[in-house]
Amino acid sequence: NMSLSEKDKAAVKALWAKVSKSLDTFGGEALGRMLLVYPQTKTYFSHWPDLTPGSNPVMVHGKLILGGVTEAVSKIDNLRGGLLELSELHAFKLRVDPSNFKILAHTIMVVIATMFPKDFTPEAHVAFDKFLAAVALGLSEKYR
Amino acid sequence: MVKWTELERSTVNAIWEKIDIDEIGSQIWARVLIVYPWTERYFGSFGDLFTITAILKNDKVAAHGRMVLKALDKAVNNMDNMKRTYAALSRLHFQKLEVDPDSFRLLADCITITIACKLKSALSPQSQAIWQKFLSAVVDAMSSQYR
Numbered sequence: 231n232m233s234l235s236e237k238d239k240a241a242v243k244a245l246w247a248k249v250s251k252s253l254d255t256f257g258g259e260a261l262g263r264m265l266l267v268y269p270q271t272k273t274y275f276s277h278w279p280d281l282t283p284g285s286n287p288v289m290v291h292g293k294l295i296l297g298g299v300t301e302a303v304s305k306i307d308n309l310r311g312g313l314l315e316l317s318e319l320h321a322f323k324l325r326v327d328p329s330n331f332k333i334l335a336h337t338i339m340v341v342i343a344t345m346f347p348k349d350f351t352p353e354a355h356v357a358f359d360k361f362l363a364a365v366a367l368g369l370s371e372k373y374r
Numbered sequence: 375m376v377k378w379t380e381l382e383r384s385t386v387n388a389i390w391e392k393i394d395i396d397e398i399g400s401q402i403w404a405r406v407l408i409v410y411p412w413t414e415r416y417f418g419s420f421g422d423l424f425t426i427t428a429i430l431k432n433d434k435v436a437a438h439g440r441m442v443l444k445a446l447d448k449a450v451n452n453m454d455n456m457k458r459t460y461a462a463l464s465r466l467h468f469q470k471l472e473v474d475p476d477s478f479r480l481l482a483d484c485i486t487i488t489i490a491c492k493l494k495s496a497l498s499p500q501s502q503a504i505w506q507k508f509l510s511a512v513v514d515a516m517s518s519q520y521r
Contacts, residue, residue, distance in 0.1 A: 245445060259499075263499045263500055263503075265501045266499045267480045269471045283499045305496050336483055340486060340490045340497075341490075343488075343490035343491045344490045344491075344493070344497055345494070347490075347491035347492070350421055350487075352404055352405045352409065352430070353426055355405060355408070355409050373437070
């Protein structure tokens with residue numbers, strides 16, 4: 231487990247403050263890209279009528295997921311403890327294979343890069359990559 | 375062998391045409407070393423890689439990035455023959471350079487993110503899907519001689 235330094239946490243909070251202003255569209259963009267770039271992820275959403283980027287279910291659910299990331303940013307000092315409820319949801323109800331957290335993380339970062347290229351410096355990138363990996367660990371906590 | 379549609383070929387080429395190897399190569403390589411610092415194990419001869427600032431200023435890092443992108447150009451121009459195009463390079467990375475092929479996946483992700491910074495919304499979801507399919511094929515070709 232690669233823990234977050236104070237510098238990492240500051241970088242994550244600064245970056246997310248910028249991203250949060252576009253949360254309405256950002257989440258849907260990230261989720262839509264994930265479903266398209268990694269078609270195997272569609273297996274979790276076969277109950278939706280439309281899985282294309284920009285569709286209503288994608289935009290609504292994307293916003294929900296990104297809300298979860300915002301919550302994780304607010305609990306950045308204790309991700310393992312702070313994400314227990316969300317972990318239970320993913321472990322027992324959704325039963326999402328944890329390998330998908332890495333996939334979504336990459337897609338989130340691609341969207342950040344397209345929307346905030348000047349802010350997504352290598353320093354911000356490594357801090358955010360570490361953060362999303364820590365979030366993934368927190369979400370996996372209750373799996374077994 | 376990977377099959378490519380006309381749309382996929384033209385998308386990969388359209389993205390590649392927008393990439394200035396000199397500009398982007400160094401950025402990509404710096405990002406790999408900064409985001410995945412354990413990859414520095416292969417670059418003991420590169421001098422100062424101890425800080426982010428040093429990595430960003432390092433001439434050898436920049437030169438190496440340019441060299442790698444020039445090699446990627448070969449894949450863009452040989453999409454139907456990637457395994458054959460990269461057979462010798464793959465063997466080199468396995469037998470002589472002893473590079474963990476997982477590094478190729480890390481590099482592919484940094485390439486995509488650096489290009490995303492450059493192209494912004496022009497890297498549409500569909501373009502990203504096609505570009506990553508292309509990079510997966512490159513990674514497979516580069517891993518093909520690890521046996």
